[in-house]
Amino acid sequence: MQKAASLKDVARLAGVSTATVTRVLHNNGYVGEETRARVTSALKETGYQLNVVAQSLRKQQTRTLGHLLNTITRNPFFAEVALGLEEQALRHGCNVFIYNVQASAERERLGVETFIRRRTDGIVFTSPVDPANVELAAKAGIPVVQVDWLARADRNAVLVDNEVGAVEAMEHLFALGHRRIGFIGADPARFRHSADARPSVAEQRLSAYRKSLAGMGIAADEALVQIRPYYYSLDERDAAEGHAGMRELLALHQRPTAVFATCDILAAGALQAVHDAGLRVPDDISVIGFDDTYAARLSPPLTTVALPMREIGERAADLVFRHMPAPSDAATDADIVTLPSRLAIRASTAAPGSP
Amino acid sequence: MQKAASLKDVARLAGVSTATVTRVLHNNGYVGEETRARVTSALKETGYQLNVVAQSLRKQQTRTLGHLLNTITRNPFFAEVALGLEEQALRHGCNVFIYNVQASAERERLGVETFIRRRTDGIVFTSPVDPANVELAAKAGIPVVQVDWLARADRNAVLVDNEVGAVEAMEHLFALGHRRIGFIGADPARFRHSADARPSVAEQRLSAYRKSLAGMGIAADEALVQIRPYYYSLDERDAAEGHAGMRELLALHQRPTAVFATCDILAAGALQAVHDAGLRVPDDISVIGFDDTYAARLSPPLTTVALPMREIGERAADLVFRHMPAPSDAATDADIVTLPSRLAIRASTAAPGSP
DNA sequence: AACCAATATGTCATCGATGACATATCAGCA
DNA sequence: TGCTGATATGTCATCGATGACATATTGGTT
Numbered sequence A, B: 001m002q003k004a005a006s007l008k009d010v011a012r013l014a015g016v017s018t019a020t021v022t023r024v025l026h027n028n029g030y031v032g033e034e035t036r037a038r039v040t041s042a043l044k045e046t047g048y049q050l051n052v053v054a055q056s057l058r059k060q061q062t063r064t065l066g067h068l069l070n071t072i073t074r075n076p077f078f079a080e081v082a083l084g085l086e087e088q089a090l091r092h093g094c095n096v097f098i099y100n101v102q103a104s105a106e107r108e109r110l111g112v113e114t115f116i117r118r119r120t121d122g123i124v125f126t127s128p129v130d131p132a133n134v135e136l137a138a139k140a141g142i143p144v145v146q147v148d149w150l151a152r153a154d155r156n157a158v159l160v161d162n163e164v165g166a167v168e169a170m171e172h173l174f175a176l177g178h179r180r181i182g183f184i185g186a187d188p189a190r191f192r193h194s195a196d197a198r199p200s201v202a203e204q205r206l207s208a209y210r211k212s213l214a215g216m217g218i219a220a221d222e223a224l225v226q227i228r229p230y231y232y233s234l235d236e237r238d239a240a241e242g243h244a245g246m247r248e249l250l251a252l253h254q255r256p257t258a259v260f261a262t263c264d265i266l267a268a269g270a271l272q273a274v275h276d277a278g279l280r281v282p283d284d285i286s287v288i289g290f291d292d293t294y295a296a297r298l299s300p301p302l303t304t305v306a307l308p309m310r311e312i313g314e315r316a317a318d319l320v321f322r323h324m325p326a327p328s329d330a331a332t333d334a335d336i337v338t339l340p341s342r343l344a345i346r347a348s349t350a351a352p353g354s355p
Numbered sequence C: 001a002a003c004c005a006a007t008a009t010g011t012c013a014t015c016g017a018t019g020a021c022a023t024a025t026c027a028g029c030a
Numbered sequence D: 001t002g003c004t005g006a007t008a009t010g011t012c013a014t015c016g017a018t019g020a021c022a023t024a025t026t027g028g029t030t
Helices: A007-014 A018-026 A033-046 A052-059 A075-091 A105-117 A131-139 A162-176 A201-215 A236-251 A264-276 A309-322 B007-014 B018-026 B033-046 B052-059 B075-091 B105-117 B131-139 B162-176 B201-215 B236-251 B264-276 B309-322
Strands: A064-069 A095-100 A122-126 A144-147 A156-160 A181-186 A225-228 A258-261 A286-291 A303-306 A336-339 A342-344 B064-069 B095-100 B122-126 B144-147 B156-160 B181-186 B225-228 B258-261 B286-291 B303-306 B336-339 B342-344
Touching (some): A007 A033, A075 A309, A075 B095, A095 B075, A105 A122, A105 A131, A131 A144, A144 A309, A162 A201, A162 A286, A162 A303, A162 A342, A181 A236, A181 A264, A236 A258, A264 A286, B007 B018, B007 B033, B018 B033, B064 B075, B075 B095, B075 B122, B075 B309, B095 B105, B105 B131, B122 B131, B156 B309, B162 B201, B162 B286, B162 B303, B181 B201, B181 B236, B201 B225, B236 B264, B264 B286
Parallel strands (some): A156 A336, A181 A225, A181 A258, A258 A286, A286 A303, B122 B144, B181 B225, B181 B258
Antiparallel strands (some): A095 B095, A303 A342, B303 B342
């Protein structure tokens, strides 16, 4: 179609200046009754749509957020985060650029540079790959928010307390009467960014498992701890790891009565292993997962530590906006929001040795 | 941080005009050896990053795509499409605005208007809600591509041949020896946009089921057809529908030896129902799904009609770019790409009555 | 010597919206 | 009458990058 009408076109048609059209558009300043009518009808006639690009240039504000998404890890989790972020941004009149980073620090850097060039009003890192990229964005004066993990405490972040969530899961099992509890989780070392970095999600969940046992005065039994190589590729590979982990646990001369898996996919694989062994969940063994991705909601609905994924995205957007007007590079006033998880008790857990 | 450096700043620092800096930046036109060096170092010193907003205004091209995403329906499917679209757009130097529409025609319209105002170079509708919104975008002269469904044949689209996929699934079951085959699917009427609209995905799959049976000379038995109310809410509700559908089928005095479910979530619920009935898949009954979302890859890996989700997104991007330079409103040269599905044979299907 | 092409660099209008500022009209009031 | 403030509208520089165009300066060619 022909190029869109500009303010000037509308002004010409209405026989006024562009300033008057702007005033009508934004409903500010003085405009005469009759003039307003003429402009309004000219707007309608031309099908005028504001050119946001020009507006952004002039206002030095794009009403745009950049979302760097580490797609490889924890896909469905992050899709929900992205949705929450987008919805909340929309409520603030902003649109979101999405950029999938595929676990590559290099791609992440390219993404940051892209967003700097596009002058996004903020950048959200969902599961940042390399903290240096976060600094890069911050140095450009763009408000930055991290989701799911952060390296430095002086940066904005929306987190979940994995320790509390894991402890609650364990306490649920304790309350049911379980004392011999297995663990299936990812290798924490694989996701360690640097020696001095804060503990990874995998580390947090594992250490909460250990602390919970200790808190109950239960002796640690490393045979019950299945650390598996893969993590959140989310296809059959991961399920297979959960499966293999459970197989090992079931093969112990004294097998656990319950298993805590650190993500739903691992748990799903574990369920299958139980089934394959001719045993039943939760009658013979209880299984608890983490995240509450909808993988948890199929087949036998999984008891799991549910994370408020949508809300995480929303809070991330809020943080960006709170830091937008005066982008603080001042290392002091970082906002760190920690959202609670919620134990979703479903059909995969029960008291040990029940019918 | 201080505002970013502009071309003018760089030019001043290097002691040249802005035109020269542009030439160095884009490596075109003549620039002296020594001047180039001075400009290059000035660029480095200022940490200059091109202002894409200004560039877009000047070039009348934003290198931006808008992606309208019908999140409610078929979530994981569309997340993959979005990823493919984003990746391909990136290869063309474009970034993607994402806009979740939540099955609301009104929100979809707002999305289109947003993209028009942002002057995106193209718009992709993944599962359009209201064809009128597609027309709205097209009328604004923006290249439009539809994914997964289209109302008018004179528009660009990337589709999957659901009929062929469903027929292949049925033929797989026939080849295994099944003759009594149940169907669990969504209610086609729920997704009918208008009386004269092209058949919905649900309709296509159901009619392929019927045609396949007829082609084999098998009499239709409506007791075997379970039309369920929900579709792709993708949580336990949908799984529950698959579960209920399978329960009905198992309760028949002569139960089917195989069941074709029109999406993996329904199939997952169906699997659970088989399990709950004390039967085994595939020994007692075969189950086949559709889509190959990773729901299909858990528990007992599901035989399913796999859709090339990532590639669908990539082809959608390609279509946008093919139609970008001369946005054709001419109703004639629409590109409709139909991608093949692939039958992924896994553990949920076998010959009837096998051990 | 005159001229041409290649090389090198600067000037400036333009994309479209915005808002500070200037200008103009009019009613009400001292 | 002259002044003030409210109302109404126009002018224009600006945001930053771009590229058409103009202007120099070369080193060769006839």
